[in-house]
Amino acid sequence: MNRIVHPIEQESFRRLRARLDTSHFPPLTRAVVERVVHSAADLEYAADLVTDEGDLVKAHAALHAGAPVVVDVEMVAAGITRRETVCRLRDAESGPGLTRSAHAIRLAYEQVGPGALWVIGNAPTALEELLRLDASPVLVIGLPVGFVGAVESKAALRESGLPAVSNVSEKGGSAVAAAALNALLYHPTSEETL
Structure with a gap:
């Protein structure tokens, strides 16, 4: 199913590409870089993001095959369009040595098991907890923000x-994390390009 792109979004991407040459990036990397830059109106993300095209190809296929998407906070979930997500923050509790965000990641892993796409845009402790689990993720979009x-x-x-x-810097956040996932959602599959 093709996504209908609003004229404002089309013009925004035209202007982005007039200011930033992304033609040297492989297709999915380009899609992620452009969508993240667009979401933050921050051209510096083009040099700040760290991606691997091979990882993105596998994640794109898994995502379109129905792999679960787990997010650390509802704000990330709200930014992901065209896809249901799992967020267990409302069910989580903090305790000694465990933040609420980290507990939510544990609860989500218990629910979805291995093979999910994880989108973390808010809490560094959520990302740290995910790294402690044997989650076998298809992809981790790890873009928490903060000092x-x-x-x-x-x-x-x-x-x-x-x-x-x-990314390398302190920048990140819910909007850019959701944008990175949306780039994979919006990018056509081979069946859609036929």
């Missing part, structure tokens, strides 16, 4: 060897 723990958690994600989308 405490965000850079470190994203570095740990990259060092883990898990398939991932992350």
Whole structure:
């Protein structure tokens, strides 16, 4: 099913591409970079994001085959269009040495098991908890924002060897994390391009 793109969005991407050359990126990396830059109106993301085209190809196929999508907060879920998500933050509790966000990740993993796409845009502790689990993710979009723990958690994600989308700086957040997932949702499958 093709997505109808509003003229304002078309013009926004035209202007983005006039200011930022993304033609050298492979197709899915380009889609992610452009959608993230668009969501934040921040051209610096083009140099800040860390992706792997092979990981994105596998994640794109799994996503379109129905793999579950888990998010750390409802704000990320609200930004993901055309797809149901799992968010267990409302059911989670904090305790000694465990934030509510980390507990929510545990609860979500108990619900979905291995093979999910994880989208973390808010809490570095959620990303840290995911890295402690044997979740076998299809992809981790790890873009938590902040001055405490965000850079470190994203570095740990990259060092883990898990398939991932992350960035190097403190920047991130719910909107950009959702945008990265939406880029994979919106990118056509081979059947849609026939």
